[in-house]
Amino acid sequence: MKNLSTVILGILFFFITGFRLHAQNDKMKTEILEIIKGKKFNIGISVRNSKGVEIFAHNSNEKYKMYSVSKFFLALKVLHLIDNKTLLLNQDVSFAKSDLKAGLFSPLRDSNPEGITITLEKALYYIVNQSDNNVFDKLVDLSGGIESLNFYISSFTKNKNSFSMSALYRDKEGTIGNNVVTPNFSSLLLYKLMKNKIISVESKNILMPLLETSINNKRIQALVPKNLKSFHKGGTSDRVNNVLIASNDIGIVYINEKKDFFTIAVFISNSLEDDAVNDEVIAKITEITRSELINR
Structure with missing residues (x-):
């Protein structure tokens, strides 16, 4: 009889917990959809909890133009090659004047127009933290x-249509937009990174500080309390006829000072909203998610 009571209590707990989580997911979904309601853009969103479960998805399997988000993926590849000793963190990377092409966003060129030699570790800083387009092309090569x-x-997904890169910044103008990814795969790769399933812990410790700050912290990180760690990589296009082709951010946010986190990927495309609105939408989606997960 005692065993039967235990089983019944277990079943009740399972259903009550499941109902509570479902209600919380519905609340989060309602709040996020309210934020994006009526906005003049296309948006893809994927959020995963610290167990890797996608707890919110909106157009998450659609492909979006990456722009500088692609530099996060390149950093993973470079660090993988460092892990297997194909490349060395302290090896030299030389930039001739011809490598530092005009017309591209390039802090390295702006400060060293005649060329320079830096370490590979410094080059990683330039692509991840400073989003340098010339350094991106060099490190791809x-x-x-x-x-x-x-x-x-x-190789990290069975769905080969979730990621595609075919263009460099030095290629014909406009072709960089051919590099695409799904929000779903982006949040998954961030989760795998956190679980040390992509690069070594040593390489991860090199990468994470580069993702803590950047040239634009107004999106995922904007509303995160300062006592909580967060990491991100954004991507932004130019406007064409007042249409912003892409305003993106992918990242990792801790919901407390322990080990609980979530990964998030938000891709905005073809936006007629101003930059501040696009940034605010991403910031609010992040904060809604964090606030809901605190209470679970």
């Missing part, structure tokens, strides 16, 4: 080329 990068990142 150094790490085996665009096809090799595409093959490596695609």
Whole structure:
């Protein structure tokens, strides 16, 4: 009889817990959909909890133009090659004047227009933290080329349509938009990174500080309390006829000072909203998620 009571209590607990989580998911979904309601853009969102479960998805399997989010994926490839000793963190990477092309966003070129030699570790800083387009192209070449990068990142998913890279910044204007990814795969790869399933712990410890700050912290990180760690990589296009082609951010946010976190990927495309609205939407989606997960 005692065993039967225990079983019944267990079943009741399972259903009550499941109902509570379902209600919380519905609340989060309602709040997020209210934020994006009526906005003049297309948006894809994927959120995963610290167990890797996708707890919110909106157009999460659609492909979106990456722009500088692609630099996060390149950093993973470079660090993988460092892990297997193909590349060395302290090796030199030389930039001739011809490598530092005009017309591209390039802090390295702006401060060293005649060329410079830096370490690979410093080059990683320039692509991840400073989003340097010339350094991106150089590191793609150094790490085996665009096809090799595409093959490596695609190896982490069974859905080969969730990621595709075919263009460098030096290529014909506009082709960089051919590099696409799904929000679902982005949040999954962030989760795998957190679980040490992509690169070594040592390489992860190199990467994470580069993701803590960047040239734009107004999206995922904007409303996260300062006492909580968060990491991100954004991507932004130019406007064409007042239409912003892409305003993206992917990242990891801790919901407390312990080990609980979530991964999030938000891709906005073809936006007629101003930059502040796009940024605010991503920030609010992040904060809604964090607030809901605190109470679970």
